[in-house]
């Protein structure tokens with residue numbers, strides 16, 4: 300089998316550094332798949348990316364068949380199978396994601412165009428750089444020849460954070476938690492849903508049986524975890540974000556485990572009242588290299604209000620980038 304071309308933008312950044320070594324050691328696509336890495340950086344950071352590439356060489360990873368470094372998006376995305384769009388301007392202390400729309404819009408338009416021009420037929424795109432959902436919308440808008448569903452954004456970190464918080468609350472191993480869902484935007488309005496989740500086969504909201512904890516502790520802890528990490532580290536999450544990106548692509552390609560689902564921000568088909576086309580997080584099952592929204596879940600009033608609020612924020616972001624002529 301030919302190596303899979305994996306392009307990582309922002310390769311010299313913090314997430315890039317945490318991501319590349321794990322991609323090269325098989326954590327993205329599995330232990331049998333050779334990868335060819337393409338690192339895209341801005342000209343000033345190409346040298347740093349070259350340094351990372353030297354270290355990758357020095358690991359002698361059996362699965363790493365090549366590394367190319369460039370500041371040219373057209374070259375970086377030529378023949379790409381998996382595109383990890385990480386490079387963006389990270390949120391600084393006190394800054395909200397909305398502030399980043401304009402700064403990052405300029406990055407994702409040319410990258411969408413380059414994906415459109417050169418990507419392989421099976422390309423899968425994951426946007427990590429914030430504001431991830433709306434950046435994905437921008438890239439997608441400039442890649443009209445690529446099927447829309449190939450553009451996704453990352454809420455897997457939120458998903459993993461929610462699992463970890465719930466497991467700690469109930470003093471159970473994380474492996475006991477299934478069917479957790481993050482709905483909406485990767486932002487402070489996101490909604491981690493316990494009403495459809497399970498703990499050891501039991502309904503998670505019932506197992507918690509504490510609506511005040513759910514509303515006042517669990518949801519804000521998960522939704523504001525990114526800001527809490529920035530506050531504590533002085534920089535946004537990196538290793539956990541890289542880990543979530545690997546999980547997202549791994550499950551998309553290799554499937555979600557039987558009896559469970561995951562959360563991915565994907566173009567809405569109108570399910571659960573989310574306007575068609577918004578890139579919003581849903582519960583999804585992956586099989587045979589494709590994802591599908593889990594249908595038929597009950598959405599109670601508590602959940603409805605929160606999903607609607609996050610989706611309204613996504614619609615506002617979409618309107619803002621439309622106003623800026625980015626889509």
Ligand SMILES: NC(=O)c1ccc[n+]([C@@H]2O[C@H](COP(=O)([O-])OP(=O)(O)OC[C@H]3O[C@@H](n4cnc5c(N)ncnc54)[C@H](O)[C@@H]3O)[C@@H](O)[C@H]2O)c1
Pocket residue numbers: 308309310311312313314315339340341344385386387388389390406426427428429430431453454456457485535536537540
């Ligand atoms: N979705 C999530 O869950 C999640 C989690 C954590 C971080 N993030 C976001 O991921 C992004 C990257 O975070 P980081 O900590 O690695 O930031 P970083 O500043 O360490 O690295 C970003 C890198 O992107 C590069 N870059 C900028 N513009 C580029 C362009 N046009 N093409 C290619 N590379 C470009 C920069 O040179 C830099 O090396 C940020 O937007 C951050 O907010 C998202």
Ligand SMILES: O=C(O)C[C@H](O)C(=O)O
Pocket residue numbers: 389390429456524525526528535536540
């Ligand atoms: O909030 C941020 O900018 C950081 C990141 O999105 C995170 O969730 O850790």
